[in-house]
Amino acid sequence: MDIFYRCRCVYSYQLKNYAGRQSGQTTSAGARCKLIIKYGVKFMSIKVITCTTCPVGCEMEVEHEGKVLIKVTGHTCRRGEKYAENEIVNPRRTLTSTVILKNAVVKLLPVKTSKPIEKDKLFEGMNIINKIKINAPVKMGDVLYENFTESGINLVAGRDAEQLIINN
Numbered sequence: 001m002d003i004f005y006r007c008r009c010v011y012s013y014q015l016k017n018y019a020g021r022q023s024g025q026t027t028s029a030g031a032r033c034k035l036i037i038k039y040g041v042k043f044m045s046i047k048v049i050t051c052t053t054c055p056v057g058c059e060m061e062v063e064h065e066g067k068v069l070i071k072v073t074g075h076t077c078r079r080g081e082k083y084a085e086n087e088i089v090n091p092r093r094t095l096t097s098t099v100i101l102k103n104a105v106v107k108l109l110p111v112k113t114s115k116p117i118e119k120d121k122l123f124e125g126m127n128i129i130n131k132i133k134i135n136a137p138v139k140m141g142d143v144l145y146e147n148f149t150e151s152g153i154n155l156v157a158g159r160d161a162e163q164l165i166i167n168n
């Protein structure tokens with residue numbers, strides 16, 4: 001990710017990947033004066049993200065310092081701003097996958113978390129899912145794993161699966 005530095009003067013002049021320059025140096029990035037070096041270089045990261053809240057899919061530029069949101073541009077409604085804030089402060093995703101299904105015609109059952117879980121927990125979640133084996137019959141929405149990744153959120157079945165009846 002690129003790191004950006006913004007001068008605090010009225011020009012808000014922005015430099016990309018300014019790290020490592022010595023105080024007093026001029027910059028090849030075309031700073032208008034040396035004040036940017038003396039006073040104002042306030043670093044922050046800029047991320048370009050796409051809002052997935054609705055089908056419009058606004059592309060937003062999000063300035064942040066760590067988990068502190070500084071500024072959002074490019075959104076066309078307040079929900080976009082909220083989405084950007086969540087992406088910086090506490091990004092979450094709905095985890096979808098499949099588990100092994102026994103006693104059914106199909107061998108895999110689609111599963112998902114009932115609500116989005118922390119993005120940092122996705123890998124841990126996949127390790128759990130890879131070990132789950134379920135016996136048919138199953139109804140869509142059945143809870144297969146409570147308190148998944150200790151998130152307070154359940155892993156649920158994504159579809160019905162009838163039991164396989166073998167007639168001799």
Ligand code: SF4
Pocket residue numbers: 051052053054055056057058075076077078079080081083
């Ligand atoms: S910012 Fe608003 S309009 Fe744009 S994608 Fe997000 S919810 Fe939709």
